[in-house]
Amino acid sequence: MGSQRHGGPEPGASAGEAGGARLLIGGRLVAGERTYPSVNPATGEILGHAPDATVAQAGAAVDAARRAFDTTAWPADAALRVRCLEQLYRVLVEHKEELREVTIADTGAPRIVTHGAGLDEPLEIVRYYADLLRGRSFTEDLGEIESRGRRHRRWVEQEAAGVVAAITAYNYPNQLALAKLAPALAAGCTVVLKGAPDTPLVTLALAGLIAEHTDIPPGVVNVLTSAGAAVGKALTTHPGVDVVTFTGSTATGRQIMAAASETVKRVFLELGGKSAMIVLADADFDMIAMMAAFTICSHAGQGCAITSRLLVPRGHHDAIVERVAAQLAGVPYGDPAKPETYMGPLISERQRDKVDAMVRRAVEAGAKLVTGGEKVDPGFFYTPTLLSGVDPDSEIAQEEVFGPVLAVIPYDDEDDAVRIANNSAYGLSGAVHGADEERAVAVARRIRTGTLSINGGSYFAPDVPFGGFKQSGIGREMGAAGLEEFLERKAFATVVT
Structure with a gap:
């Protein structure tokens, strides 16, 4: 054992945090039909158990997100989205120390890391997108043209891309979840967030805060955890999902691209690096x-x-x-x-x-x-x-x-x-x-x-776009570019009378 190594965590530390971990589907915290263990990587001991979502529950989450997108004011009400993002930011800050302990135990990230990219810095992503949304116009005026003997006024509007399946990796679960969730919500999308199998408790803690301490409408955010690949595959192939955003290995990214191609979904990938x-x-x-x-x-x-x-x-x-x-x-x-x-x-x-x-x-x-x-x-x-x-x-x-x-x-x-x-x-x-x-x-x-x-x-930083060339991915997270990933452009023209 190296001389720089310090003693291990106290047995059972933070294990109780996982006791009530539940999925978030359609605005309700629900138990899984089965669970699987989450292991503390610093000890090799079981930290707690997480719900192992089924494919049926994944479908229910997509259906809830679809209803929220198609039948509520969420996509069109920017003021509501700003208010909910600001509220989410405050709640995350208020519960930061609880999240810190869960993050350390579930991911093995040192405490010093959680004071940076592991937790504290990602919280600012939520505030950034609330501020960006508050001052942003979603309309671009293209002016008038003369065509076929008449005057035509043209403009372009941006609108939410739809239902987003957000699939994250294990290494920085707070950063990865919020870098997908915050811009998607700011754009007016609804989201099904799937946490990494190895670090489910962090993602489920986020689900609990959203459900119990914010006014985000039911179905706008849904959160799943699962031990296997079936749920992720179900999300990438579900016809009710419009956008897939994934962070993880390049090999898995290729599989997601292939699966999403069957329904021609928009795909954003943040993959490996060397x-x-x-x-x-x-x-x-x-x-x-x-x-x-x-x-x-x-x-x-x-x-x-x-x-x-x-x-x-x-x-x-x-x-x-x-x-x-x-x-x-x-x-x-x-x-x-x-x-x-x-x-x-x-x-x-x-x-x-x-x-x-x-x-x-x-x-x-x-x-x-x-x-x-x-x-x-x-x-x-x-x-x-x-x-x-x-x-x-x-x-x-x-x-x-x-x-x-x-x-x-x-x-x-x-x-x-x-x-x-x-x-x-x-x-x-x-x-x-x-x-x-x-x-x-x-x-x-x-x-x-x-x-x-x-x-x-x-x-x-929240305002800097992050992403890669070549097989490191497609698209960018964070910054104004991160918002653009979740928007569609629609062109309009009218005859000037």
Whole structure:
């Protein structure tokens, strides 16, 4: 056991939070016909049980969302939507500490993570869309034209796209749910939100707050959890669903695209990443080592935008590797509930086995295991891992690991660095570091990804669109672009008399 690891959580901590967890369908909190266990990844013990929704319940949720969209004022009443979003924001803030404890226990996210992207920052997404909606016009005047001897006035209106099936991943359940829910509601859509199987209790806590503490009309928001894939498939193929928004693996995203094509649904996908951090020769190597080490260990590397490839000048490879290894040795990991813990566990034994197998294959393929590569029990911990001299075409450099594993890849010159960074099926994020900012920006512009951090710049905020190129997805979340994903355009013309 590493010297930086702290003791495990108290047995049974937060387990009682799950006792009354229920689905939200048509404005009512309902029990599932069956349940399944949610495991605390820091201990490997059962935290609580979540309803395992059936395909029939998924259909009932879609029907409720369809009725709310087709027969109520929700899609047309922007003032009501603003009021409900503001109310939801207040309720989330009021219950933030309860949500924090559930999030830590259910996801294994360290407390420090919940003060950022794990919880606190995502709450601001709701307020952002309430403010954006308040001042937004959904009509564009195109003016008049002369056609066939008559004057014609034209305009375009935007309206809600319809019923949305929102399917989220396990790593940041608050962020992912609210980044889909808030803009969809602001647009006037109704939603069926399906939480990730591994972290159902966080999503169900959100359902309880919506049902019991807001005036969001019945059927506008429905929340499901399930252990298997049948419910997700039912949502993506249901003729009553107009839009599917999904965050998760690229492999599952492909399946969703195929399933949704049968009814030609609009599909928004936020998928995997294999992002590169390019270190230019004039960068501060000590600062880079710290940033690279703590970035790859953030939430145990379980982030799609984490820079998991470190591209360094060939002549400085060994010196940078030595610095990064020293930083990784000091990363505090262990009980995620403790404020001093920086890195928690992986989500499951299955995920840890996958990460470990990829590290073993990387070494067999010629990479050097500098540090880490060890399982730590109890729970699903994996030590911060550094691989050096990695072949840019190897599996560990091409496939998403979703664990605390950093691959160091040497490059010859800037053109080579750009080529290696773009040598990926993904294009979600990336970073460039160099003392000459103009040069760093020029390199960043050549990287084909949806977001870029230059010298540590932070792009993550409610007003910044997030999404990727290539197989990292389709569309954008957050920002004004995130609202557009849930709107349809309708053109009108009248004869001027």
